[in-house]
Amino acid sequence: MPPLPPGSRQPAFLQTIQMRDPVRYFETLRRRHGPVFRMKLLGFPPQVVVSNAELANRIYATDGDGSRAGALRAGYVPWVGEHSLLTNDGEEWWRHRKLLSPTLHGRSIAGYPDMIAEIAAQDIRTWPLGTPFALREHMQAITLEVTLRLVFGVADPHQGARLRAALMALSKASGSPALFLTPARLRSWAEKSPLAARLPFLPTTRAMQAAKAVDHVLFDEISRRRNEQDDEATDVLGRLVRARDDEGQPMSDQEIRDELLTLLEAGLETTATGLSWTFERLMRNPEVLGRLQEELERGEEEVYLDAVIKESLRSRPVIFGMGRLLDKPLRLAEYEIPAGWVAIPMFSLILQDSTVYPDPEEFRPERFLGDNTKAAQKSFLPFGGGRRYCVGAQLATMEMKVITREVLRHVRLTAVDPAPEAQRMWHATLVPGRQAVAVAHEQPLERRPSAEPATCPVHQAPAEQGS
């Protein structure tokens, strides 16, 4: 009988505490135990972690027959609902994947860049010049506005302000590490218990209340869009209202609501964080920034910009790993992992594999250019893999490119402190420890885009806020 992989002998609660700094903890375990090791976190099934792409692909090969991804994300059900792509497996997952994918790919999003650039430009014009500020907050504001317009299709400013306020409250409430690390059973009790519902300081209670407020606005919006019957609508909600499955059946209001919240939950923080890291890295690598500026000024095909975005997601992956619950035993190298365990391709290790990415701590977009591309691309897994590969990867990459370009057209950014920002855990993501703090400076005249009024779609006029 093949052995189990090596791993920490510490009790589960001590291993769980180490998750305050997951990147360092995983790196320590990899150094100590090799490319496959096991872990035990409080309240979760036993886990096996792999740190290279070859082993990750063995895990992805079990997708659909041998493992489940949705079961592991059951903790999201209270706010994304029962019909979410994130939390489902099997036929329901497949039905939804087929309905949702076309709304986020190819021609469906081809018309978005101009609108994204306009949203970004409006926010950038409100940035302070010459004083430090947290870039991440602005990236969150811009990506939220993009989601409101391109996913939810909100055009009415009053409805937009209501939804914006409710979504921000939900993002804050559902993003706390306390909630993420609460064992599933305790969470499930707290979410259903009338006693817990009366304790507003509990993270579960705060998240449930925030989700209810969002529902109120969303069901209104779905019903309005059904009545409108606009066949030309290009936003995701408009497309979902028109979508039909293989049996010709439309999605119910509840299914659409669940998928809209899924896109928000999976797409908002991730893209904002990816952008924050891109600027955090660019500010600390002036040569890369200079080469990128030159490419953007020449107005050529954005090959280097594409490599910068990839290198940013490689060197600072937004999500450190995403696992599969094994339904059957799985052979990984010389080990056999039993059914019931969780197998995790750990992106934060795979993307630092020095056999694929020499000097992995260096920020070097050239890895993704010319002859190097093939090898670098093979291990490039910040969006996961297999059948559950991120459905929003194309949209996220395009959004990151457009917003990065727009920021660099408007301002010159410098870091307040040359030391890199630490990778801190926030929800399932790794965010810059100081929120990507930056100082913005005016661009020289010749680089500045034409002046337009400084109105911000996100920080609305006081009368509209909270209405």
Ligand code: HEM
């Ligand atoms: C930089 C931004 C993003 C990153 C790094 C990211 C990363 C990921 C990762 C690692 C997964 C898990 C894949 C797996 O299990 O193998 C995932 C799944 C998912 N992502 Fe993203 N994502 C990003 C942006 C987005 C956006 C913009 C959307 C939608 C608008 C989105 C929607 C989803 C959904 C719905 C899933 C679940 C797919 C399924 O299980 O079938 N993501 N993402």
